[in-house]
Amino acid sequence: MTVQNAAIAITRAIEAHSRFITGKPQGKRLMTKALALDNMDLADRVLKGAVLQRCSFTNTILQRVDFSEADLFASNFFMADLRNANFRKTDLRGCNLGKAQMADADFTDADLRPGQIVVMRDGKEVEEDQAVDLGGARIDRARMTGANLNGANLAVSSAENADFSRARMIEVNLSGAKLNGAKFRSAKLRNAIMIGAKVEGTDFTGADLSGANLRNVDLSTATMTNAQLEGAILKKDGGEIPSLIQFLIDQHSIWIATNGMAGERADFARNDLSNLDLSASDLRAAILSGVNLSGSQIMNAELLLANLSGADLSRADLSGSTMYGVRLDGATLIEAALRDADLSPLPLRKPDGQPSGKVMASNLTEAKLVDADLRGAVLRGVNLTGADLTGANLTGADLRGAILDGTKLGRAITTGTKFSH
Numbered sequence: 197m198t199v200q201n202a203a204i205a206i207t208r209a210i211e212a213h214s215r216f217i218t219g220k221p222q223g224k225r226l227m228t229k230a231l232a233l234d235n236m237d238l239a240d241r242v243l244k245g246a247v248l249q250r251c252s253f254t255n256t257i258l259q260r261v262d263f264s265e266a267d268l269f270a271s272n273f274f275m276a277d278l279r280n281a282n283f284r285k286t287d288l289r290g291c292n293l294g295k296a297q298m299a300d301a302d303f304t305d306a307d308l309r310p311g312q313i314v315v316m317r318d319g320k321e322v323e324e325d326q327a328v329d330l331g332g333a334r335i336d337r338a339r340m341t342g343a344n345l346n347g348a349n350l351a352v353s354s355a356e357n358a359d360f361s362r363a364r365m366i367e368v369n370l371s372g373a374k375l376n377g378a379k380f381r382s383a384k385l386r387n388a389i390m391i392g393a394k395v396e397g398t399d400f401t402g403a404d405l406s407g408a409n410l411r412n413v414d415l416s417t418a419t420m421t422n423a424q425l426e427g428a429i430l431k432k433d434g435g436e437i438p439s440l441i442q443f444l445i446d447q448h449s450i451w452i453a454t455n456g457m458a459g460e461r462a463d464f465a466r467n468d469l470s471n472l473d474l475s476a477s478d479l480r481a482a483i484l485s486g487v488n489l490s491g492s493q494i495m496n497a498e499l500l501l502a503n504l505s506g507a508d509l510s511r512a513d514l515s516g517s518t519m520y521g522v523r524l525d526g527a528t529l530i531e532a533a534l535r536d537a538d539l540s541p542l543p544l545r546k547p548d549g550q551p552s553g554k555v556m557a558s559n560l561t562e563a564k565l566v567d568a569d570l571r572g573a574v575l576r577g578v579n580l581t582g583a584d585l586t587g588a589n590l591t592g593a594d595l596r597g598a599i600l601d602g603t604k605l606g607r608a609i610t611t612g613t614k615f616s617h
Contacts, residue, residue: 203236214242244282270311270326290326298335305342331457352450352458371453391449391478392459411478412446429476437472449478470508485523501542501556515569521556524563533569541577 209226216223227247234252239259247267253276262282270290278298283306290311310325328348335353340360349369357377365380369389376396380403387407399419406426415430437445441464450459462479466486475495482502490510499519506526515535521542541555557577567587577597587607594614 206231206233206236210238210241210243213246217242217244270313288328291328293328293330293333295332296330296334298333298338300337301335302339303343304339306340306344308343308345308348310347331454351454369453372450372458389453391453392446411476412442412449437474441469441472445474445477445479448482452478452480505559519558522558525559525561526563527560528564529568530564530566531568532565534573535569536572536574537570538574539576539578540574 209224209228212222212224213226214223215221216225225245225247226243228251229249231248231251233256234254235256237257238261239257240261241258242262243266244262244264245266246263248271249267249269250271251268252272254272254274255276256273257277258273258281259277260280260282261278263286264282264284265286267287268291269287271288272292273296274292275295276293276297278293278296278301281298281301283301283303285304286306288306288308290313291308308328310327312323313326325347328345330348330350330353333350333353335358336356338355338358340358340363342362343360344364345360345368346364346366347368348365350373351369352372353370354374355378356374358375359379360383361379361381363380363383365383365385365388367387367389368385370393371389371391373390373393375398376394377398378395379399381399382402383400383404385403385405385408387409388405389409390413391409391411393410393413395413395415395418397417400423401419401421402423404424405428406424408425408428410428410430413430444460444462444464447459448462451461452459461481461483463483464487465483468488469484469492470488471491472489473493474497475493476497477494478498479502480498480500482499484507485503485505487504487507489504489512490508492509492512494512494514494517496516497514497518499514499517499522501521502519503523504527505523507524508528509524509532510528510530511532512529513533514537515533517534517537519537519539522539539558539560541557544552544554544556546552555577557579558575559579560583561579562582563580563584565583565585565588568585569589570585570593571589571591573590573593575593575595575598577599578595579599580603581599582602584604585608586604588605589609590613591609592612596614596616598616
């Protein structure tokens with residue numbers, strides 16, 4: 197069948213479905229799977245109640261289309277034009293809506309939960325949950341009231357003045373999203389990732405934000421009446437951070453949360469960041485080699501895989517920070533505080549996301565930890581070859597599996613310290 201004939205057949209099927217919906221003669225309900233509808237102009241069509249599972253609508257014009265109560269399970273709407281479309285009570289589980297234009301669309305009570313699909317891996321069928329992807333989408337002024345968006349990806353999306361009231365958004369990713377003027381009244385946002393989101397004038401009245409990650413989010417103009425914030429990670433009201441440094445941290449947070457889709461990896465190599473309050477910042481995989489961080493507050497920060505090789509952290513406070521697989525080789529940590537910091541090995545994964553059985557240990561070779569406070573620190577498997585821990589307080593620290601070849605421990609306090617036997 198030629199492309200032209202296929203388009204004619206699809207148009208006829210849609211027209212027959214429209215007659216079915218309105219009860220007219222010769223009406224037939226549209227039910228199909230894996231249909232290619234890419235790059236077509238289907239604006240203003242009525243597809244209410246249609247079954248279009250795993251269909252492709254890439255770059256398709258679907259303005260004002262009525263998809264209400266339709267079954268669109270696992271369909272692909274990447275970069276589609278869905279402005280003013282109607283998705284009321286629609287099954288959108290597992291759909292790809294990345295970079296789609298959906299301004300003023302109606303998603304009231306729509307189902308945007310992950311969809312369980314079957315994929316082939318190593319010659320075997322494996323069931324996986326495919327999350328709904330709205331990354332980079334434009335959903336300004338969209339109506340999301342009562343929608344189920346649990347686990348959905350809305351990173352770097354634009355949802356200004358959208359209405360998410362009563363929406364279920366547990367563990368949703370809103371990193372770097374523009375949410376200015378949006379409503380989240382009574383929305384369920386438990387454990388949501390909102391790093392770097394813009395929330396000027398956003399209404400969170402009665403919203404459940406318990407456990408949400410709100411690093412680098414300025415809530416000063418948001419309405420937080422009766423919002424639940426138990427266990428939420430909030431932007432710290434500390435000393436003023438230079439605007440350029442804050443911008444780079446914000447961009448890095450977005451880079452991390454979107455797997456490099458947006459933002460930019462922070463490279464502070466050999467810069468002066470001394471005496472700053474960087475507590476609770478997300479600096480995973482940041483480049484901080486040779487940086488002057490002396491006297492800085494970096495408590496409860498995310499430093500997984502960060503490169504601090506040769507950095508000056510004298511008198512810095514890294515207490516409570518997560519530092520899996522960190523590089524601190526040759527770093528100066530004289531009188532630094534790492535109370536309850538976790539420098540455990542980082543488990544590595546294969547390209548397909550499966551565990552590889554290998555780990556990346558934190559590297560503190562030749563590090564200077566003289567008189568450092570390491571009480572309660574987790575240092576399992578850490579490479580401390582040639583490190584100087586003279587006078588360090590290791591009370592309750594866990595050094596099981598640590599490599600201590602040539603490590604200096606003179607005057608170190610080791611009460612309750614766990615070493616390998």
